[in-house]
Amino acid sequence: MFSNFKIKIKNWLEKLRALPDNQKKIILWLIVGVVGIGMLFFWIKSTLNTFSNIEKNIGEMDFLKINTTENSDFSTNQDFETKNYSVKLYIWPDKDSFNLQNRTFYATDLDSKNLIKIKVLEDAKIYKKISKDKIEYYDFQWLYSTLKNWEGPNWQFTVIGILQEDGSILSSEIYYQLQ
Structure with a gap:
């Protein structure tokens, strides 16, 4: 076959x-x-x-219904508040503006060139460089005493914090770099 x-x-x-x-x-x-x-x-x-x-x-999914009527909570004329937003800024600090009692200083934003007030939290940490391993850090007292009589080149800071209503930054982390 x-x-x-x-x-x-x-x-x-x-x-x-x-x-x-x-x-x-x-x-x-x-x-x-x-x-x-x-x-x-x-x-x-x-x-x-x-x-x-x-x-x-x-399984079956229930998607939220989007209300597109004129009675919606959102309108294009709404004013947005600029408080409590996380920010990351690259700044040049003004070493003469450091205030140890208030834990504040002023700095120039490298992007916008605006002068910004930085308020440093009590538990804020100050690091030498940005990295995954945040091992060695300092406090505001150390930063103040180091910069008080500094005569070398400027330090560049990277500040991570929260934008406040008055336009200042409430900082939780500061990274410094010698120039």
């Missing part, structure tokens, strides 16, 4: 070789088309099956 099937295929290939080139191309494209349609069918079936499995795993 297997040899009979093998002989039939061999005869069919001989007939195919005897055909003109135009007919060979037509047969080739028909075979490619049938295989392509079969692959497309199984690809779509597999994709739909995958999506249905995702739907089963996630």
Whole structure:
């Protein structure tokens, strides 16, 4: 039986070789088309099956309805408050403005060139450089005593803190760098 099937295929290939080139191309494209349609069918079936499995795993979701009526809480004329936002600034501190009692100093923002008041928290940490390993840190007293009589080049600070209503920064971390 297997040899009979093998002989039939061999005869069919001989007939195919005897055909003109135009007919060979037509047969080739028909075979490619049938295989392509079969692959497309199984690809779509597999994709739909995958999506249905995702739907089963996630379950039904209830999305919040977005109210787009005119009675919405949000309007384009709303004034936004600029308090209690986290900020990160690159500054040049004014070493003569350091106040140990109030734990404040003034500095020039490197981007906007504005003078900004910096209020340092009691538990604020002062680091030499920005890194993942925050091992060695100092306090405001150390920073004040170091900069009080400093005669070298300016120090650049990176201040991380919270923007206050009055425009000052309530700082929780300061990173210094000698220039």
